[in-house]
Amino acid sequence: MAEPLRPGEVLARVPQRPPFRFVDELIELGDERVVGAYRWDPQADFYRGHFPGNPVTPGVLLVECMAQCGVVPLALHLFHRDLAAAEALRMQTLFTDADVEFSGIVRPGERVQVVSQLDFYRRRKLRVHARMTREDGELVCSGKLAGIGVLS
Numbered sequence: 001m002a003e004p005l006r007p008g009e010v011l012a013r014v015p016q017r018p019p020f021r022f023v024d025e026l027i028e029l030g031d032e033r034v035v036g037a038y039r040w041d042p043q044a045d046f047y048r049g050h051f052p053g054n055p056v057t058p059g060v061l062l063v064e065c066m067a068q069c070g071v072v073p074l075a076l077h078l079f080h081r082d083l084a085a086a087e088a089l090r091m092q093t094l095f096t097d098a099d100v101e102f103s104g105i106v107r108p109g110e111r112v113q114v115v116s117q118l119d120f121y122r123r124r125k126l127r128v129h130a131r132m133t134r135e136d137g138e139l140v141c142s143g144k145l146a147g148i149g150v151l152s
Contacts, residue, residue, distance in 0.1 A: 002088075005029075005080050010073045015092060019044070022065035026073055031081070032118045034128075036069025042108035057106040062141055066130045067095040070116025071147040075126055079149055091124070091149045100143035104134065111135050116145075124149035 005013075007026035014023060028035035040057050047055040075093040083091070106112055113135070116128040131142040 002080055002085060005077060007073075010076050010080075013076050014068060014072050016068055016072075020064075021068065022061065023068040023073070026069075027113070029073060029077055031078070034070055034074045034077070034116050035113065036073060036116075037111060037113045038065050038069060039111040040106060040108055044108070047108050055108050057108070057110075059100075059102055059141070062102075062106060062112075062132060063098050063100050063145070064095075065112065066100070066114050066116070066132055066141070066143075067098070067145055067147065069114035070128050070130045071095055071126065071145050074116060074118060074128060075124075075147055075149055078121055078126065079124070087151070090151050092152045093147045093149055095145070095147050097127075097146040098143060100141050100145070102141045104138050104140040106134065106140055112140060119144065 007029045011026050022038050023036045025037045050058050072093045079088045079091045112132050114132045116130040120127040125148045127146040130145055132140040
């Protein structure tokens with residue numbers, strides 16, 4: 001069995017890059033749970049047109065952030081644990097499904113934390129229950145997200 005990857009090593013393997021990267025830090029990483037964080041760049045171009053004068057982070061990007069902080073890192077961790085090293089390095093995690101309920105907003109410059117708990121993992125498919133909160137602990141959104149690993 002391979003030595004577990006540290007959170008920074010998994011973060012380096014997350015394929016998304018700016019301007020479409022919505023995870024800054026992996027705070028915790030294990031077989032059943034991952035905690036990630038992201039600070040929303042107040043200069044991001046999408047804020048100019050999303051409620052001009054009173055910008056709000058688009059919900060679709062909050063869901064993407066949940067996937068990048070939860071589904072993708074957890075999948076990369078599990079693939080590294082379960083597959084041969086060469087195969088694990090070739091795996092890409094595709095975000096496949098979400099059922100998310102929103103209960104708050106995120107403003108430009110705010111930092112969010114995403115806690116994802118594994119619900120299901122089998123045959124390179126996984127599903128997590130994720131919760132996003134603002135720094136003050138207020139719930140922004142929560143729900144189930146799923147992904148699948150494919151060879152690149």
